Amino acid sequence: MMKFEEFQISDDIKKAIKDMGFEAPSPIQEKVIPEILKKQDVIGQAQTGTGKTAAFGIPLLEHVTKDRNVQSLILTPTRELAIQVAGELQKLSKYKNVHILPIYGGQSIGHQIKALKRGTQVVVGTPGRILDHLNRKTLQLRNVHTLILDEADEMLDMGFIEDIEKILQQVNSERQTLLFSATMPPPIRKLSNKYMNRPKQVTISKGEVTAPSINQVYYKVLEKNKLDSLCRVIDSETIELGIIFCRTKKGVAELTEALQARGYMADGLHGDLTQSQRDIVMKKFRDSSIEFLIATDVAARGIDVENVSHVINYDIPQDPESYVHRIGRTGRAGREGIAVTLVTPREMKHLRSIEAEIKMNIPSEKLPSVEEVVEKQQHVWKGQIIDLIESDDDMESLYDPLVADLLEHYPPEKVITSLMKLAFYSQDDLKDDGYDFGDTGAQKGMTRFFINVGRNVDLTPKILSEEVAHLVGIPVNAVGRIDIFENFTFMEVPQEVAPFVYEGLKYSRVNGARINLEPAKPRPKRK
Numbered sequence: 001m002m003k004f005e006e007f008q009i010s011d012d013i014k015k016a017i018k019d020m021g022f023e024a025p026s027p028i029q030e031k032v033i034p035e036i037l038k039k040q041d042v043i044g045q046a047q048t049g050t051g052k053t054a055a056f057g058i059p060l061l062e063h064v065t066k067d068r069n070v071q072s073l074i075l076t077p078t079r080e081l082a083i084q085v086a087g088e089l090q091k092l093s094k095y096k097n098v099h100i101l102p103i104y105g106g107q108s109i110g111h112q113i114k115a116l117k118r119g120t121q122v123v124v125g126t127p128g129r130i131l132d133h134l135n136r137k138t139l140q141l142r143n144v145h146t147l148i149l150d151e152a153d154e155m156l157d158m159g160f161i162e163d164i165e166k167i168l169q170q171v172n173s174e175r176q177t178l179l180f181s182a183t184m185p186p187p188i189r190k191l192s193n194k195y196m197n198r199p200k201q202v203t204i205s206k207g208e209v210t211a212p213s214i215n216q217v218y219y220k221v222l223e224k225n226k227l228d229s230l231c232r233v234i235d236s237e238t239i240e241l242g243i244i245f246c247r248t249k250k251g252v253a254e255l256t257e258a259l260q261a262r263g264y265m266a267d268g269l270h271g272d273l274t275q276s277q278r279d280i281v282m283k284k285f286r287d288s289s290i291e292f293l294i295a296t297d298v299a300a301r302g303i304d305v306e307n308v309s310h311v312i313n314y315d316i317p318q319d320p321e322s323y324v325h326r327i328g329r330t331g332r333a334g335r336e337g338i339a340v341t342l343v344t345p346r347e348m349k350h351l352r353s354i355e356a357e358i359k360m361n362i363p364s365e366k367l368p369s370v371e372e373v374v375e376k377q378q379h380v381w382k383g384q385i386i387d388l389i390e391s392d393d394d395m396e397s398l399y400d401p402l403v404a405d406l407l408e409h410y411p412p413e414k415v416i417t418s419l420m421k422l423a424f425y426s427q428d429d430l431k432d433d434g435y436d437f438g439d440t441g442a443q444k445g446m447t448r449f450f451i452n453v454g455r456n457v458d459l460t461p462k463i464l465s466e467e468v469a470h471l472v473g474i475p476v477n478a479v480g481r482i483d484i485f486e487n488f489t490f491m492e493v494p495q496e497v498a499p500f501v502y503e504g505l506k507y508s509r510v511n512g513a514r515i516n517l518e519p520a521k522p523r524p525k526r527k
Protein backbone atom coordinates (compact mmCIF):
# COMPACT_ATOMS: atom_id res chain seq x y z
CA MET A 1 0.00 0.00 0.00
CA MET A 2 1.20 3.46 -0.84
CA LYS A 3 1.84 6.09 1.78
CA PHE A 4 1.27 9.84 1.83
CA GLU A 5 5.00 10.24 2.60
CA GLU A 6 5.80 9.10 -0.94
CA PHE A 7 4.11 12.07 -2.56
CA GLN A 8 6.21 15.07 -3.51
CA ILE A 9 4.42 17.35 -1.10
CA SER A 10 5.69 19.58 1.66
CA ASP A 11 5.90 18.48 5.28
CA ASP A 12 3.33 20.98 6.51
CA ILE A 13 0.66 19.35 4.37
CA LYS A 14 1.77 15.84 5.29
CA LYS A 15 1.50 16.78 8.93
CA ALA A 16 -2.05 18.09 8.45
CA ILE A 17 -3.03 14.88 6.63
CA LYS A 18 -1.78 12.93 9.60
CA ASP A 19 -3.76 15.11 12.00
CA MET A 20 -6.88 14.36 9.97
CA GLY A 21 -6.34 10.68 10.64
CA PHE A 22 -5.81 9.62 7.02
CA GLU A 23 -3.55 6.60 7.13
CA ALA A 24 -3.11 5.83 3.46
CA PRO A 25 -4.23 7.54 0.27
CA SER A 26 -7.44 6.23 -1.26
CA PRO A 27 -7.17 4.77 -4.79
CA ILE A 28 -8.27 7.99 -6.50
CA GLN A 29 -5.81 9.98 -4.39
CA GLU A 30 -3.00 7.60 -5.19
CA LYS A 31 -3.64 7.89 -8.91
CA VAL A 32 -4.40 11.57 -9.39
CA ILE A 33 -2.23 13.39 -6.87
CA PRO A 34 1.01 12.73 -8.82
CA GLU A 35 -0.71 13.76 -12.09
CA ILE A 36 -2.03 16.98 -10.64
CA LEU A 37 1.36 17.75 -9.12
CA LYS A 38 2.73 17.52 -12.69
CA LYS A 39 0.19 20.24 -13.66
CA GLN A 40 -1.65 17.80 -15.87
CA ASP A 41 -5.38 18.37 -16.55
CA VAL A 42 -7.36 15.53 -14.99
CA ILE A 43 -10.89 14.10 -15.15
CA GLY A 44 -11.24 12.09 -11.98
CA GLN A 45 -14.09 9.67 -11.43
CA ALA A 46 -14.38 7.55 -8.33
CA GLN A 47 -17.26 6.34 -6.19
CA THR A 48 -18.92 8.54 -3.60
CA GLY A 49 -17.13 9.01 -0.31
CA THR A 50 -13.70 7.97 -1.57
CA GLY A 51 -11.79 11.18 -0.89
CA LYS A 52 -12.01 13.14 -4.13
CA THR A 53 -11.87 16.42 -2.22
CA ALA A 54 -8.43 15.71 -0.80
CA ALA A 55 -7.40 14.21 -4.14
CA PHE A 56 -7.56 17.67 -5.70
CA GLY A 57 -7.14 19.58 -2.43
CA ILE A 58 -3.70 18.28 -1.52
CA PRO A 59 -1.91 19.13 -4.79
CA LEU A 60 -3.86 22.38 -5.11
CA LEU A 61 -2.62 23.57 -1.73
CA GLU A 62 0.89 22.41 -2.59
CA HIS A 63 0.85 24.76 -5.60
CA VAL A 64 -0.50 27.80 -3.77
CA THR A 65 2.14 30.48 -3.25
CA LYS A 66 2.32 33.23 -0.65
CA ASP A 67 0.96 35.91 -3.04
CA ARG A 68 -2.33 37.21 -1.73
CA ASN A 69 -4.22 36.91 -5.00
CA VAL A 70 -6.77 34.36 -6.14
CA GLN A 71 -4.73 31.46 -7.51
CA SER A 72 -7.22 28.69 -7.30
CA LEU A 73 -10.95 28.57 -7.96
CA ILE A 74 -13.17 25.66 -7.02
CA LEU A 75 -16.75 25.63 -8.24
CA THR A 76 -19.41 23.55 -6.50
CA PRO A 77 -23.10 23.19 -7.34
CA THR A 78 -24.45 24.02 -3.85
CA ARG A 79 -23.69 26.40 -1.03
CA GLU A 80 -23.41 23.68 1.59
CA LEU A 81 -20.83 21.92 -0.53
CA ALA A 82 -18.81 25.12 -1.00
CA ILE A 83 -18.71 25.56 2.78
CA GLN A 84 -17.73 21.95 3.31
CA VAL A 85 -14.97 21.89 0.68
CA ALA A 86 -13.55 25.14 2.07
CA GLY A 87 -13.55 23.48 5.49
CA GLU A 88 -11.67 20.41 4.26
CA LEU A 89 -9.06 22.62 2.55
CA GLN A 90 -8.76 24.60 5.75
CA LYS A 91 -7.91 21.43 7.63
CA LEU A 92 -5.40 20.33 4.98
CA SER A 93 -3.66 23.71 5.16
CA LYS A 94 -3.55 23.82 8.95
CA TYR A 95 0.23 24.26 8.94
CA LYS A 96 0.46 26.33 5.77
CA ASN A 97 -0.69 29.91 5.78
CA VAL A 98 -3.35 29.91 3.05
CA HIS A 99 -6.44 32.08 2.92
CA ILE A 100 -9.45 30.13 1.73
CA LEU A 101 -12.77 31.84 1.17
CA PRO A 102 -16.14 30.26 0.51
CA ILE A 103 -18.34 32.50 -1.61
CA TYR A 104 -21.97 31.67 -2.13
CA GLY A 105 -25.40 33.14 -2.57
CA GLY A 106 -27.58 34.02 0.37
CA GLN A 107 -24.67 35.46 2.30
CA SER A 108 -24.06 39.19 2.59
CA ILE A 109 -22.21 40.32 -0.51
CA GLY A 110 -20.62 43.24 1.34
CA HIS A 111 -19.06 40.85 3.78
CA GLN A 112 -17.65 38.81 0.91
CA ILE A 113 -16.30 41.90 -0.86
CA LYS A 114 -14.44 42.90 2.28
CA ALA A 115 -12.93 39.44 2.64
CA LEU A 116 -11.89 39.44 -1.03
CA LYS A 117 -10.25 42.86 -0.59
CA ARG A 118 -8.16 41.53 2.28
CA GLY A 119 -6.71 39.05 -0.19
CA THR A 120 -7.37 35.35 -0.53
CA GLN A 121 -5.52 32.62 -2.42
CA VAL A 122 -8.28 30.05 -2.79
CA VAL A 123 -11.93 30.73 -3.55
CA VAL A 124 -14.59 28.02 -3.28
CA GLY A 125 -17.93 29.10 -4.62
CA THR A 126 -21.20 28.54 -6.36
CA PRO A 127 -21.37 29.75 -9.97
CA GLY A 128 -24.11 32.35 -9.53
CA ARG A 129 -22.43 34.31 -6.79
CA ILE A 130 -18.98 34.03 -8.39
CA LEU A 131 -20.43 35.53 -11.55
CA ASP A 132 -22.03 38.27 -9.51
CA HIS A 133 -18.62 39.23 -8.11
CA LEU A 134 -17.05 39.10 -11.57
CA ASN A 135 -19.70 41.49 -12.86
CA ARG A 136 -19.07 43.84 -9.96
CA LYS A 137 -15.35 43.51 -10.54
CA THR A 138 -14.87 42.57 -6.92
CA LEU A 139 -13.29 39.25 -7.89
CA GLN A 140 -10.33 38.89 -10.18
CA LEU A 141 -9.45 35.58 -11.81
CA ARG A 142 -6.45 36.59 -13.92
CA ASN A 143 -3.97 34.78 -11.67
CA VAL A 144 -5.95 31.58 -11.26
CA HIS A 145 -3.63 28.71 -12.13
CA THR A 146 -5.89 25.88 -10.96
CA LEU A 147 -9.59 25.60 -11.74
CA ILE A 148 -11.66 22.79 -10.30
CA LEU A 149 -15.20 21.74 -11.03
CA ASP A 150 -16.32 19.54 -8.17
CA GLU A 151 -19.37 17.52 -9.24
CA ALA A 152 -18.32 18.34 -12.79
CA ASP A 153 -21.22 16.60 -14.52
CA GLU A 154 -23.72 18.58 -12.47
CA MET A 155 -21.83 21.81 -13.12
CA LEU A 156 -21.69 21.22 -16.86
CA ASP A 157 -25.30 20.16 -17.02
CA MET A 158 -27.99 22.41 -18.43
CA GLY A 159 -28.58 24.62 -15.44
CA PHE A 160 -25.05 25.82 -14.85
CA ILE A 161 -23.36 25.67 -18.22
CA GLU A 162 -23.89 29.31 -19.22
CA ASP A 163 -22.60 30.62 -15.91
CA ILE A 164 -19.62 28.29 -16.06
CA GLU A 165 -18.74 29.43 -19.57
CA LYS A 166 -18.85 33.06 -18.53
CA ILE A 167 -16.61 32.33 -15.58
CA LEU A 168 -14.17 30.33 -17.71
CA GLN A 169 -13.74 33.26 -20.09
CA GLN A 170 -12.18 35.22 -17.27
CA VAL A 171 -9.70 32.58 -16.18
CA ASN A 172 -6.24 32.43 -17.66
CA SER A 173 -6.16 29.90 -20.51
CA GLU A 174 -2.79 28.65 -19.25
CA ARG A 175 -4.55 27.22 -16.25
CA GLN A 176 -4.75 23.65 -15.05
CA THR A 177 -8.33 22.33 -15.13
CA LEU A 178 -9.57 19.49 -12.97
CA LEU A 179 -12.96 17.81 -13.06
CA PHE A 180 -14.22 15.46 -10.39
CA SER A 181 -17.38 13.47 -9.83
CA ALA A 182 -18.64 10.01 -8.96
CA THR A 183 -20.61 10.04 -12.20
CA MET A 184 -19.55 11.24 -15.63
CA PRO A 185 -22.16 10.58 -18.31
CA PRO A 186 -20.55 10.30 -21.77
CA PRO A 187 -22.03 13.53 -23.21
CA ILE A 188 -20.62 15.51 -20.29
CA ARG A 189 -17.26 13.83 -20.64
CA LYS A 190 -17.18 14.89 -24.26
CA LEU A 191 -18.25 18.41 -23.52
CA SER A 192 -15.67 18.75 -20.78
CA ASN A 193 -12.84 18.16 -23.22
CA LYS A 194 -13.75 21.52 -24.70
CA TYR A 195 -12.49 23.30 -21.60
CA MET A 196 -9.46 21.16 -20.93
CA ASN A 197 -6.00 20.66 -22.27
CA ARG A 198 -5.49 16.99 -23.17
CA PRO A 199 -6.99 15.77 -19.93
CA LYS A 200 -5.91 12.54 -18.36
CA GLN A 201 -8.89 10.40 -17.45
CA VAL A 202 -8.66 8.52 -14.20
CA THR A 203 -11.53 6.20 -13.37
CA ILE A 204 -11.62 4.00 -10.31
CA SER A 205 -13.83 0.87 -10.21
CA LYS A 206 -15.38 1.04 -13.63
CA GLY A 207 -17.68 -1.88 -12.90
CA GLU A 208 -19.54 -0.59 -9.90
CA VAL A 209 -20.97 2.88 -9.97
CA THR A 210 -22.37 2.84 -6.46
CA ALA A 211 -20.06 2.41 -3.51
CA PRO A 212 -19.89 -1.30 -2.62
CA SER A 213 -20.22 -0.71 1.13
CA ILE A 214 -23.81 0.50 0.70
CA ASN A 215 -26.50 -2.08 1.26
CA GLN A 216 -29.35 -1.19 -1.10
CA VAL A 217 -33.00 -2.25 -0.87
CA TYR A 218 -36.34 -1.05 -2.06
CA TYR A 219 -39.84 -1.37 -0.62
CA LYS A 220 -43.01 -1.44 -2.67
CA VAL A 221 -45.43 1.05 -1.15
CA LEU A 222 -48.74 2.62 -2.01
CA GLU A 223 -48.80 6.35 -2.54
CA LYS A 224 -51.50 6.83 0.08
CA ASN A 225 -49.59 4.82 2.70
CA LYS A 226 -46.21 6.32 2.01
CA LEU A 227 -45.83 8.19 5.27
CA ASP A 228 -46.84 5.19 7.34
CA SER A 229 -44.54 2.96 5.35
CA LEU A 230 -41.66 5.35 5.92
CA CYS A 231 -42.29 5.39 9.66
CA ARG A 232 -42.37 1.62 9.77
CA VAL A 233 -39.08 1.43 7.95
CA ILE A 234 -37.36 3.93 10.20
CA ASP A 235 -38.81 2.42 13.36
CA SER A 236 -37.59 -1.01 12.39
CA GLU A 237 -34.03 0.08 11.58
CA THR A 238 -31.29 1.12 13.94
CA ILE A 239 -30.51 4.55 12.61
CA GLU A 240 -27.72 6.80 13.72
CA LEU A 241 -28.33 9.64 11.29
CA GLY A 242 -30.56 9.47 8.26
CA ILE A 243 -31.08 11.60 5.19
CA ILE A 244 -34.55 11.39 3.64
CA PHE A 245 -34.82 12.68 0.09
CA CYS A 246 -37.97 14.15 -1.42
CA ARG A 247 -38.52 15.34 -4.97
CA THR A 248 -39.78 18.85 -4.25
CA LYS A 249 -39.31 21.64 -1.74
CA LYS A 250 -42.99 21.39 -0.88
CA GLY A 251 -42.59 17.67 -0.33
CA VAL A 252 -39.70 18.34 2.05
CA ALA A 253 -41.71 20.91 4.01
CA GLU A 254 -44.72 18.60 4.31
CA LEU A 255 -42.76 15.53 5.31
CA THR A 256 -40.77 17.55 7.82
CA GLU A 257 -43.95 18.73 9.48
CA ALA A 258 -45.47 15.26 9.45
CA LEU A 259 -42.41 13.64 11.02
CA GLN A 260 -42.01 16.37 13.61
CA ALA A 261 -45.66 15.99 14.56
CA ARG A 262 -45.00 12.30 15.13
CA GLY A 263 -42.15 13.15 17.45
CA TYR A 264 -39.15 12.44 15.24
CA MET A 265 -36.14 14.70 15.57
CA ALA A 266 -36.16 15.93 12.01
CA ASP A 267 -35.66 19.10 10.05
CA GLY A 268 -35.83 20.10 6.42
CA LEU A 269 -33.32 21.52 3.94
CA HIS A 270 -34.27 23.03 0.61
CA GLY A 271 -33.67 26.01 -1.59
CA ASP A 272 -36.58 28.14 -0.37
CA LEU A 273 -35.15 28.51 3.11
CA THR A 274 -32.97 31.49 3.96
CA GLN A 275 -29.26 30.79 4.10
CA SER A 276 -29.21 31.19 7.87
CA GLN A 277 -32.01 28.63 8.19
CA ARG A 278 -30.05 26.28 5.93
CA ASP A 279 -26.93 26.76 8.03
CA ILE A 280 -28.79 26.07 11.26
CA VAL A 281 -30.31 22.86 9.90
CA MET A 282 -26.95 21.59 8.61
CA LYS A 283 -25.31 22.41 11.92
CA LYS A 284 -27.99 20.57 13.86
CA PHE A 285 -27.56 17.56 11.62
CA ARG A 286 -23.77 17.59 11.80
CA ASP A 287 -23.78 17.71 15.58
CA SER A 288 -26.56 15.08 15.78
CA SER A 289 -29.10 17.29 17.51
CA ILE A 290 -31.53 16.08 14.86
CA GLU A 291 -31.66 12.49 13.69
CA PHE A 292 -33.15 13.06 10.25
CA LEU A 293 -32.32 15.54 7.54
CA ILE A 294 -35.14 15.78 5.05
CA ALA A 295 -33.91 17.30 1.83
CA THR A 296 -34.27 17.85 -1.86
CA ASP A 297 -31.41 16.97 -4.19
CA VAL A 298 -29.67 20.07 -2.81
CA ALA A 299 -28.11 17.63 -0.31
CA ALA A 300 -27.49 14.88 -2.86
CA ARG A 301 -24.04 15.86 -4.03
CA GLY A 302 -20.80 15.87 -2.13
CA ILE A 303 -22.22 16.38 1.35
CA ASP A 304 -20.11 14.50 3.87
CA VAL A 305 -21.55 14.04 7.33
CA GLU A 306 -20.02 11.46 9.61
CA ASN A 307 -22.29 8.71 10.90
CA VAL A 308 -25.01 8.90 8.29
CA SER A 309 -26.14 5.28 8.58
CA HIS A 310 -29.17 5.50 6.29
CA VAL A 311 -30.28 7.25 3.15
CA ILE A 312 -33.95 6.96 2.34
CA ASN A 313 -35.46 7.87 -0.99
CA TYR A 314 -38.95 8.83 0.09
CA ASP A 315 -39.50 9.85 -3.52
CA ILE A 316 -37.62 7.85 -6.09
CA PRO A 317 -34.81 9.92 -7.66
CA GLN A 318 -35.42 11.33 -11.10
CA ASP A 319 -32.31 10.00 -12.79
CA PRO A 320 -29.65 7.37 -12.13
CA GLU A 321 -27.02 10.01 -11.32
CA SER A 322 -29.22 11.39 -8.59
CA TYR A 323 -29.67 7.87 -7.20
CA VAL A 324 -25.91 7.28 -7.11
CA HIS A 325 -25.16 10.58 -5.40
CA ARG A 326 -28.06 10.47 -2.94
CA ILE A 327 -27.25 7.01 -1.62
CA GLY A 328 -23.58 7.97 -1.56
CA ARG A 329 -24.27 10.21 1.46
CA THR A 330 -23.86 7.00 3.45
CA GLY A 331 -21.17 4.31 3.34
CA ARG A 332 -18.37 6.90 3.17
CA ALA A 333 -14.66 6.54 3.86
CA GLY A 334 -14.83 2.78 4.25
CA ARG A 335 -17.90 2.74 6.51
CA GLU A 336 -21.06 0.75 5.86
CA GLY A 337 -24.41 2.23 5.03
CA ILE A 338 -27.96 1.34 4.12
CA ALA A 339 -29.92 2.87 1.26
CA VAL A 340 -33.68 2.44 1.12
CA THR A 341 -35.93 3.45 -1.75
CA LEU A 342 -39.71 3.59 -1.54
CA VAL A 343 -41.31 2.70 -4.85
CA THR A 344 -44.97 2.98 -5.81
CA PRO A 345 -46.40 0.58 -8.41
CA ARG A 346 -46.35 3.31 -11.07
CA GLU A 347 -42.65 3.90 -10.43
CA MET A 348 -41.51 0.30 -10.94
CA LYS A 349 -40.53 0.96 -14.54
CA HIS A 350 -38.49 3.91 -13.45
CA LEU A 351 -36.72 1.81 -10.83
CA ARG A 352 -35.83 -0.72 -13.52
CA SER A 353 -34.27 1.99 -15.65
CA ILE A 354 -32.16 3.14 -12.71
CA GLU A 355 -31.07 -0.45 -12.13
CA ALA A 356 -30.09 -0.75 -15.78
CA GLU A 357 -27.94 2.37 -15.61
CA ILE A 358 -26.15 1.43 -12.42
CA LYS A 359 -25.78 -2.13 -13.71
CA MET A 360 -27.14 -3.67 -10.59
CA ASN A 361 -30.30 -5.27 -9.26
CA ILE A 362 -31.65 -3.62 -6.17
CA PRO A 363 -33.25 -6.31 -4.02
CA SER A 364 -36.75 -5.71 -2.66
CA GLU A 365 -37.86 -6.39 0.87
CA LYS A 366 -41.25 -6.72 2.50
CA LEU A 367 -42.35 -3.82 4.61
CA PRO A 368 -42.06 -4.71 8.30
CA SER A 369 -45.40 -5.29 10.04
CA VAL A 370 -46.42 -3.33 13.13
CA GLU A 371 -45.61 -6.41 15.21
CA GLU A 372 -42.15 -6.55 13.72
CA VAL A 373 -41.59 -2.90 14.51
CA VAL A 374 -42.58 -3.45 18.14
CA GLU A 375 -40.45 -6.54 18.31
CA LYS A 376 -37.52 -4.64 16.90
CA GLN A 377 -37.92 -1.87 19.42
CA GLN A 378 -38.03 -4.35 22.26
CA HIS A 379 -34.93 -5.97 20.90
CA VAL A 380 -33.12 -2.63 21.00
CA TRP A 381 -34.28 -1.97 24.55
CA LYS A 382 -33.27 -5.44 25.63
CA GLY A 383 -29.83 -4.87 24.19
CA GLN A 384 -29.47 -1.61 26.07
CA ILE A 385 -30.53 -3.23 29.34
CA ILE A 386 -28.23 -6.20 28.89
CA ASP A 387 -25.32 -3.92 28.04
CA LEU A 388 -25.90 -2.13 31.29
CA ILE A 389 -26.29 -5.35 33.29
CA GLU A 390 -23.06 -6.70 31.86
CA SER A 391 -21.04 -3.51 32.12
CA ASP A 392 -18.83 -3.14 35.15
CA ASP A 393 -20.64 0.01 36.05
CA ASP A 394 -20.31 0.52 39.75
CA MET A 395 -23.63 2.23 40.33
CA GLU A 396 -25.45 -0.54 42.19
CA SER A 397 -24.34 0.65 45.57
CA LEU A 398 -26.02 3.99 45.00
CA TYR A 399 -29.37 2.38 44.25
CA ASP A 400 -29.19 -0.58 46.64
CA PRO A 401 -31.38 0.86 49.39
CA LEU A 402 -33.99 2.02 46.87
CA VAL A 403 -34.04 -1.35 45.11
CA ALA A 404 -34.44 -3.19 48.38
CA ASP A 405 -37.17 -0.83 49.46
CA LEU A 406 -39.18 -1.23 46.25
CA LEU A 407 -38.82 -4.99 46.14
CA GLU A 408 -40.05 -5.24 49.66
CA HIS A 409 -43.31 -3.56 48.75
CA TYR A 410 -43.98 -4.60 45.15
CA PRO A 411 -43.53 -7.69 42.97
CA PRO A 412 -40.31 -7.53 40.86
CA GLU A 413 -42.25 -7.66 37.54
CA LYS A 414 -44.16 -4.54 38.48
CA VAL A 415 -40.99 -2.71 39.53
CA ILE A 416 -39.18 -3.61 36.32
CA THR A 417 -42.14 -2.66 34.12
CA SER A 418 -42.43 0.72 35.79
CA LEU A 419 -38.72 1.37 35.38
CA MET A 420 -38.90 0.50 31.71
CA LYS A 421 -41.75 2.91 31.22
CA LEU A 422 -39.69 5.54 32.90
CA ALA A 423 -36.68 4.79 30.72
CA PHE A 424 -38.23 4.23 27.32
CA TYR A 425 -41.29 6.39 27.09
CA SER A 426 -41.00 10.10 26.80
CA GLN A 427 -42.25 12.09 29.74
CA ASP A 428 -45.20 13.26 27.68
CA ASP A 429 -46.40 9.70 27.19
CA LEU A 430 -46.40 9.11 30.92
CA LYS A 431 -48.34 12.16 31.95
CA ASP A 432 -52.01 11.61 31.36
CA ASP A 433 -53.38 14.70 32.89
CA GLY A 434 -50.17 16.37 33.49
CA TYR A 435 -49.74 19.68 31.82
CA ASP A 436 -48.69 21.59 34.86
CA PHE A 437 -47.41 24.86 33.63
CA GLY A 438 -47.17 26.24 37.16
CA ASP A 439 -47.29 29.84 38.22
CA THR A 440 -45.45 31.79 35.60
CA GLY A 441 -46.65 35.23 36.46
CA ALA A 442 -49.37 35.16 33.85
CA GLN A 443 -52.65 36.92 34.45
CA LYS A 444 -55.28 35.02 36.38
CA GLY A 445 -56.67 32.06 34.49
CA MET A 446 -54.04 32.37 31.77
CA THR A 447 -50.95 30.36 30.89
CA ARG A 448 -47.85 31.99 29.55
CA PHE A 449 -45.56 30.65 26.84
CA PHE A 450 -42.22 31.77 25.53
CA ILE A 451 -41.77 31.57 21.81
CA ASN A 452 -38.49 31.51 20.00
CA VAL A 453 -38.55 32.42 16.37
CA GLY A 454 -35.60 33.30 14.19
CA ARG A 455 -34.77 36.91 13.57
CA ASN A 456 -35.99 38.58 10.40
CA VAL A 457 -39.26 36.77 10.67
CA ASP A 458 -42.36 38.71 10.09
CA LEU A 459 -44.37 37.51 13.04
CA THR A 460 -46.84 40.03 14.32
CA PRO A 461 -49.11 39.62 17.37
CA LYS A 462 -52.02 39.58 14.95
CA ILE A 463 -50.68 36.70 12.87
CA LEU A 464 -49.77 34.75 15.96
CA SER A 465 -53.11 35.17 17.72
CA GLU A 466 -55.00 34.26 14.57
CA GLU A 467 -52.92 31.14 14.22
CA VAL A 468 -53.51 30.11 17.81
CA ALA A 469 -57.21 30.87 17.68
CA HIS A 470 -57.56 28.87 14.50
CA LEU A 471 -55.57 26.01 15.94
CA VAL A 472 -57.67 25.45 19.02
CA GLY A 473 -60.94 26.88 17.81
CA ILE A 474 -61.27 29.82 20.16
CA PRO A 475 -62.15 33.39 19.24
CA VAL A 476 -59.15 35.55 18.40
CA ASN A 477 -59.90 37.90 21.28
CA ALA A 478 -59.72 35.04 23.78
CA VAL A 479 -55.99 34.82 23.13
CA GLY A 480 -54.44 37.01 25.76
CA ARG A 481 -51.48 39.29 25.73
CA ILE A 482 -48.78 38.80 23.11
CA ASP A 483 -45.56 40.75 23.43
CA ILE A 484 -42.92 40.57 20.75
CA PHE A 485 -39.44 41.61 21.79
CA GLU A 486 -36.31 41.48 19.73
CA ASN A 487 -35.12 38.11 20.93
CA PHE A 488 -38.20 36.47 22.29
CA THR A 489 -41.90 36.65 22.39
CA PHE A 490 -44.40 35.74 24.99
CA MET A 491 -48.00 34.88 24.72
CA GLU A 492 -50.78 34.12 27.17
CA VAL A 493 -53.68 31.81 26.48
CA PRO A 494 -56.57 30.62 28.66
CA GLN A 495 -55.41 27.86 30.99
CA GLU A 496 -57.88 25.30 29.73
CA VAL A 497 -56.64 25.50 26.14
CA ALA A 498 -52.94 25.70 27.04
CA PRO A 499 -52.20 22.00 26.50
CA PHE A 500 -53.74 22.14 23.04
CA VAL A 501 -51.81 25.23 22.10
CA TYR A 502 -48.66 23.64 23.42
CA GLU A 503 -49.13 20.41 21.48
CA GLY A 504 -50.31 22.18 18.38
CA LEU A 505 -47.63 24.81 18.14
CA LYS A 506 -44.72 22.95 19.64
CA TYR A 507 -43.26 21.96 16.32
CA SER A 508 -45.15 24.02 13.84
CA ARG A 509 -44.36 26.81 11.50
CA VAL A 510 -46.14 30.11 11.40
CA ASN A 511 -45.65 32.35 8.43
CA GLY A 512 -42.73 30.20 7.32
CA ALA A 513 -40.94 30.45 10.65
CA ARG A 514 -40.23 27.51 12.86
CA ILE A 515 -41.87 28.07 16.22
CA ASN A 516 -40.17 26.83 19.33
CA LEU A 517 -42.66 26.96 22.08
CA GLU A 518 -41.72 26.53 25.69
CA PRO A 519 -43.95 26.95 28.68
CA ALA A 520 -42.62 29.81 30.74
CA LYS A 521 -40.69 28.45 33.71
CA PRO A 522 -42.68 28.57 36.93
CA ARG A 523 -41.36 31.30 39.13
CA PRO A 524 -39.64 30.14 42.29
CA LYS A 525 -42.12 30.01 45.13
CA ARG A 526 -41.68 32.59 47.82
CA LYS A 527 -40.90 31.20 51.24
Ligand SMILES: Nc1ncnc2c1ncn2[C@@H]1O[C@H](COP(=O)(O)OP(=O)(O)OP(=O)(O)O)[C@@H](O)[C@H]1O
Pocket: 021, 022, 023, 024, 025, 026, 029, 046, 047, 048, 049, 050, 051, 052, 053, 054, 181, 182, 301, 302, 303, 304, 328, 329, 332, 333
Ligand atom coordinates in the same frame (compact mmCIF):
# COMPACT_ATOMS: atom_id res chain seq x y z
N1 LIG B 1 -7.08 8.93 2.62
C1 LIG B 1 -8.13 9.01 3.40
N2 LIG B 1 -8.25 8.21 4.49
C2 LIG B 1 -9.32 8.30 5.32
N3 LIG B 1 -10.34 9.15 5.14
C3 LIG B 1 -10.29 9.97 4.08
C4 LIG B 1 -9.18 9.95 3.16
N4 LIG B 1 -9.40 10.88 2.22
C5 LIG B 1 -10.58 11.46 2.52
N5 LIG B 1 -11.11 10.94 3.64
C6 LIG B 1 -12.41 11.29 4.28
O1 LIG B 1 -13.40 10.59 3.59
C7 LIG B 1 -14.63 11.32 3.57
C8 LIG B 1 -15.18 11.42 2.16
O2 LIG B 1 -14.35 12.23 1.37
P1 LIG B 1 -14.89 13.19 0.23
O3 LIG B 1 -16.01 14.02 0.73
O4 LIG B 1 -13.73 13.89 -0.35
O5 LIG B 1 -15.49 12.11 -0.79
P2 LIG B 1 -15.88 12.30 -2.33
O6 LIG B 1 -15.14 11.25 -3.08
O7 LIG B 1 -15.71 13.70 -2.75
O8 LIG B 1 -17.41 11.88 -2.30
P3 LIG B 1 -18.65 12.49 -3.15
O9 LIG B 1 -18.62 11.81 -4.49
O10 LIG B 1 -19.85 12.08 -2.37
O11 LIG B 1 -18.45 13.94 -3.23
C9 LIG B 1 -14.31 12.67 4.17
O12 LIG B 1 -14.78 12.70 5.51
C10 LIG B 1 -12.80 12.74 4.13
O13 LIG B 1 -12.28 13.56 5.16
Ligand SMILES: [Mg+2]
Pocket: 052, 053, 150, 302
Ligand atom coordinates in the same frame (compact mmCIF):
# COMPACT_ATOMS: atom_id res chain seq x y z
MG1 LIG C 1 -16.92 15.21 -3.28
